[in-house]
Amino acid sequence: MSKLRKQTWRFDHPIYLASTGTVVGPLESRGPLSGSFDKEYGALDCGEKNWTEAERALMRRAISFCLAKAGKKEGDMDLFLAGDLMDQTVTSNFIARENRIPFIGMFGACSTSMETLAAGAQLVDSGYADNVLCAVSSHNATAERQFRYPTEYGGPMNLTQTFTVTGAGAAIVTKEPGKVRVAEATIGRVIDWGIGDANNMGSAMAPAAADTIWTHFQDTGRKPEDYDLIVTGDLSSVGSPILKQLLFEKGLDIGKIHQDCGLMIYSPDQPVNAGGSGCACSAVVTYGYLFKRLAEGSLRRVFVVATGALLNSATPKQKDTIPCVAHGVVLESAKEEKK
Amino acid sequence: MIFLYAFLVGGAICVIGQLLMDVFKLTPAHVVASFVVLGALFDAFGIYDWLINFAGAGATVPITSFGHSLLHGAMAEGHEHGYLGIAIGIFKLTSAGITSAILFGFLVALFFKPKG
């Protein structure tokens, strides 16, 4: 395990994603990435009694797909790292109650996807675990209810507002050779440049993403050309141009290789305002679409930077600004090695 | 003619609300609260009754009329019983609105499920 400068880990051993599992809700299944997910629910309630249980069903299904594809059982897992957006991350806690895997709950808002993956890879690399199950979930209705208004309330739509992705993603991290390698991780600092508008997360989170990406290039000494894609979690159509400009001013041009999960998962004509957000946004795009592309070798090296706004529903009303964080993980295709 | 005025006045009140949200970045809660206070204020100067005569539902349907009715009820009892009358009469005219909102809101919540 070696540390590059201050914030980046380069794993000593080859660490692999054994398998992934992704499930999404109705709106995501009508988006451009439809077909790259394991299960697409037609109804927002996923056949459950209430929203909370619907979100739990999402994570449960994502994990069962992930385990089945790897041919493993819950008992084979040494650790379960999971998080979500609910108060006290109840979705993850309740899933951990069911699967009985030693559990570390994690919270980094929408950055939890890469936070759990980075920590999981590190624990496997350092030998404290052989198989780590990482999972995150988010649900549009549970998030709306917790952070904004009741789901049936006819509130106004802000153009800068994002739409929480309904879905869940899970991945198994292991040393057993697989198709996609987890090479490096850059852990982000919490950045707050004074945006207090909870309906403008893209603008609030862009500096955090810029800081993590900039630091990653400093730490690794690489250039943007070394990557096929740099993918941010949920900066949306508002935050993405800001991120590119922030980095461009510092001499880092990622314009051609940057994409945002929140913009990839929905088509422009879907009613999502600025784009998708939520833990599941980066998770289902990474573990679904990007994983497939990396596994088949059409993408060689991807830097996934999941961005999170670390607020609760009370802090913006108390005029607090929004602290933001971004965690990045470098995923590489392992296909060539097999030849 | 009252139909046209109802449409125009009601629409215009909503436009003011839209501008408060778009230009002054008020939340819906702030907009609605200010409108209720404005309705009461207009009634205090007797303007709101004139508006109801002129525009009918254009003035009674927007939430401003809630403030107007509260003050109206309060004043009617106030003239009879003095200051205590304000407390007695304040909900007198709005009773239908509040009762139906509680009743129908409760019943709908009992029988329906949120769709998201």
Next chain:
Amino acid sequence: MLNDPKNYSENIKPFQPRIPYAANCVRAFLSGGLICLAGQFMETFYIHFFHFTKQSAGNPTVATLILLAALMTGIGVYDKIARFAGAGSIVPVTGFANSITSAALEHKSEGIVLGIATNLFSLAGEVIVFGVVSAAVLGIIRLFIEQFF
């Protein structure tokens, strides 16, 4: 220069989407106006058939609109209309009914007493608070003035 934490919120203004003020206002005007027009039809109906006066016909009209809005919230239509209407569906009394019904529906999963009943006014309570406080204050002032003049 965007890399300036102190003036960031100012400097990102060119990156923010432009609010379509005119279109929003037109939509609020049309939808708000239509709701009031529907109210006017009801009022005329109540005046002609149930002998309400112009001043009192507001009561049954408001109650009818509230019933319709509550039902539309229940079947999940009101929030879709609001997407188009903006303030046009918030300012009329139907918005008040929507805020009550949606809050109650959302918390239904927590039970009838702790969920529906206690949350019924979680959004709409402010209307009643501000209405009562302002009406009481204005009422006292007016009574006071009327006593002397």
